[in-house]
Amino acid sequence: MIVDVLLFKITLLIYFVATICYLVGVITRKEQFNRSAKWILIGGFVLHCITLKVRWLTTGITPVASLHESLSFFAWSLIGIYLLFDLRYRTPMLGAFISPLALALMILGAAAPKKAPAVNPMLDSWWFPIHVTLAFLGYGVFAIAAMAGIMYLLQERMVKSKKFSGLFYRLPSLDTLDSMNYKCLTFGFPLMTMGIISGAIWANSAWGGYWRWDPKETWALITWFLYAALLHGRLSIGWRGRRAAIFAIIGFCCLLFTFFGVNLFLSGEHTFRSFTGE
Numbered sequence: 001m002i003v004d005v006l007l008f009k010i011t012l013l014i015y016f017v018a019t020i021c022y023l024v025g026v027i028t029r030k031e032q033f034n035r036s037a038k039w040i041l042i043g044g045f046v047l048h049c050i051t052l053k054v055r056w057l058t059t060g061i062t063p064v065a066s067l068h069e070s071l072s073f074f075a076w077s078l079i080g081i082y083l084l085f086d087l088r089y090r091t092p093m094l095g096a097f098i099s100p101l102a103l104a105l106m107i108l109g110a111a112a113p114k115k116a117p118a119v120n121p122m123l124d125s126w127w128f129p130i131h132v133t134l135a136f137l138g139y140g141v142f143a144i145a146a147m148a149g150i151m152y153l154l155q156e157r158m159v160k161s162k163k164f165s166g167l168f169y170r171l172p173s174l175d176t177l178d179s180m181n182y183k184c185l186t187f188g189f190p191l192m193t194m195g196i197i198s199g200a201i202w203a204n205s206a207w208g209g210y211w212r213w214d215p216k217e218t219w220a221l222i223t224w225f226l227y228a229a230l231l232h233g234r235l236s237i238g239w240r241g242r243r244a245a246i247f248a249i250i251g252f253c254c255l256l257f258t259f260f261g262v263n264l265f266l267s268g269e270h271t272f273r274s275f276t277g278e
Contacts, residue, residue, distance in 0.1 A: 071109030
């Protein structure tokens with residue numbers, strides 16, 4: 001237990017350094033800071049993989065059964081998805097938006113209790129790691145979409161007002177940001193869909209029913225419909241630009257409530273208390 005907590009703290013520190021480098025690179029426009037930030041972030045991600053593996057071996061279950069573990073897993077999926085997208089788009093500005101978000105998740109995770117939860121028998125299923133991995137990868141992709149949406153709105157506002165700050169020259173073009181938003185939707189929506197389906201199969205094996213209208217299930221369905229509406233608007237109506245960006249941000253806010261609000265403030269079978277069998 002001491003080892004995985006120490007590794008977690010070192011990973012948090014590395015993400016903090018990467019975030020500082022990204023922000024300094026944005027402010028100074030010096031490319032060496034962006035390059036350093038990327039390699040530091042890659043190193044942090046590799047260590048994060050080791051941290052999660054050690055935690056998994058220590059507890060014997062997929063490390064998402066507690067708030068500490070879930071926040072760490074969320075940050076891991078976010079950084080991993082960002083690094084994949086960076087291979088295609090190579091925009092340091094996206095890293096300057098994503099790394100602070102991942103760092104915030106890690107800081108919240110550091111503040112949460114780190115004691116390993118007791119193993120609940122319902123978690124003893126191969127569907128559990130499949131379900132949570134698909135769900136968190138979807139979270140990571142939609143986080144990228146939301147950050148791209150925020151950057152789009154910032155860029156569009158400067159273009160319309162013709163007031164160009166230093167940030168304008170660091171942001172990707174509107175077309176690139178819109179393309180990124182669409183790519184995220186085409187990858188994230190299937191991940192979310194498969195996550196819900198695998199969760200339903202797991203629920204049937206654990207509780208004897210595919211759907212029980214648990215608060216988390218309900219909010220997951222609401223979020224799914226939001227992204228389904230965005231995908232429909234993209235493909236059938238031709239939604240692009242500002243409307244798609246706003247929808248992506250709203251969808252991610254709903255997703256965050258599904259994660260934080262349900263687990264922390266509502267009762268049901270998806271709360272951390274129920275996972276630990278308390």
